Amino acid sequence: MSDTWIEVCAADEIDEEDVIRFDHAGRTFAIYRSPEDTYHATDGLCTHEKIHLADGLVMDHIIECPKHNGRFDYKTGEAKGAPVCVDLRTYPVKVEGGTVFIGL
Amino acid sequence: MADFVIVGAGECGARAAFALREKGFDGTITLIGSETHLPYERPPLSKEALVAGAGPKLVADAERYAAAGIAVLSGRTVLEIDRAGRRVRLDDGTALPYDKLLLATGARPRTLPGMACGGRIAALRSHDDATRIRAHLVEGSHVAILGGGFIGLELAASACTLGASVTLIEGLPRVLSRGVPAEIAAIIASRHAAEGVEVLCGAKVAGIAERPGEVRLTLEDGRIVAASLLVVGIGAVPNTELAEAAGLAVDNGIAVDGLLCTSDPDILAAGDCTSYPLPLYGDRRVRLESWRNAQEQGQLAAANMLGGGEAHCAVPWFWSDQYDMTLQIAGLADGAAATVRRDLGEGAFLLFHLDAEGRLIAASGIGKGNAVARDIRLAEMLIAARRHPDPAALAAPETRLKTLLAA
């Protein structure tokens, strides 16, 4: 797999157990920082209706959609039940020199 | 092998059917619904799907029912429950045996006394209703909407977006008087006015007459509203007749206990058709008409049909979309002794409702897009945990509500 690493933001710009929105080349992503201080990335829009997940709530390793509370595991992208049934795509993330990168 | 039958193929019935399989049930599941479509989501009917003229947004496609081994009988109505014989009788004359029965019959629009829908008078509950209404929502047409509840207001916003002009008539002094704080209802009403909707509050209808090409409403103050279509949005009544005829207890909905059991232990009921005790509010009996409630109760009913013994202990939650604004409400605000406001910027704000002891019992918020969603969700968790949060912390937008939850 030939990932291109794209710079997202400084690692401390995302709070612990939180998410930010990241737009790049006409696409939108959600970038997460877990309570264990690991970083993760998924597609930015909910698979139920096209809603930005970055407005949602991160609890542990779950992102909850702000619109109808659909839940995904942001580490694996797995949809955790109604109303969402289609998984989220995930992307590799690395942190180097205090900067977060997403692999596209 | 056990036979489980679900009457009512809406949000609740469909979720219950899938949940039974997810929980490992290996008997037969038959989901029976009067409508000819597979189960679909109703909220889009007054919102984006109405504007787009989209087809029904299915809860699941036919393949998923087939894969899960769920038999869906569409366009079939259950006429009778034979409790002694443990069978339901359908309108095609067939009878189906059941070991456990779930009633998820939903609700239907309340109608004006002596006035059926048809011609230029409509109500909005089903996809077919939406299709009929949409045919009238064209540039330059005029729709009259009776009732300033959620469905009437969402429909007004969608009609406006499609270029129709709208008169909305509400009998009470303000819109959304049930369950929505006046401060938020006022914002919604003024937005409608700014978009050109004529909102007439405190207006009583004296007469309705259909004439060639129009429907005419005469108001008690003598004003006449002529429209190409009248949509009646004055609430919903639960579909309880089937249960009542079978001798089950009914009290503003099919009366169930905390486990969603009716007065017959082999018959459960869930969703818009039921009333049940809410533990968080002193076991007050309520009937909720909300999408998430239909889902949660469908899932809970499935667990309890399998003998799970799980009690319903959720926080009521509801949302509404109008123009680019979203309103969300968690909990039940009546009985609140104090209200605390939290401003989030760009006009978005939340109201927290506390009881006399300072316990958080509800939160309502409105803003553009999903501006209030995260805080409402956290408020919901505080409500569920029966917390007494510090009002000053609630009011301060820089205090993260998550920290209050951890406290």
Ligand SMILES: Cc1cc2nc3c(=O)[nH]c(=O)nc-3n(C[C@H](O)[C@H](O)[C@H](O)COP(=O)(O)OP(=O)(O)OC[C@H]3O[C@@H](n4cnc5c(N)ncnc54)[C@H](O)[C@@H]3O)c2cc1C
């Ligand atoms: C236009 C509209 C907009 C809405 N917007 C929102 C919103 O923004 N937010 C929100 O939280 N909620 C909203 N709701 C409410 C939400 O859609 C309902 O709470 C939900 O649909 C309830 O699901 P249910 O399965 O209990 O009942 P229903 O969806 O009413 O389904 C019941 C089904 O059972 C069938 N049935 C009844 N009796 C029989 C019988 N004897 N035999 C066979 N079939 C039978 C009915 O035909 C129906 O298809 C909206 C509702 C409408 C109508």
Ligand code: FES
């Ligand atoms: S849009 Fe995400 S759950 Fe509906």
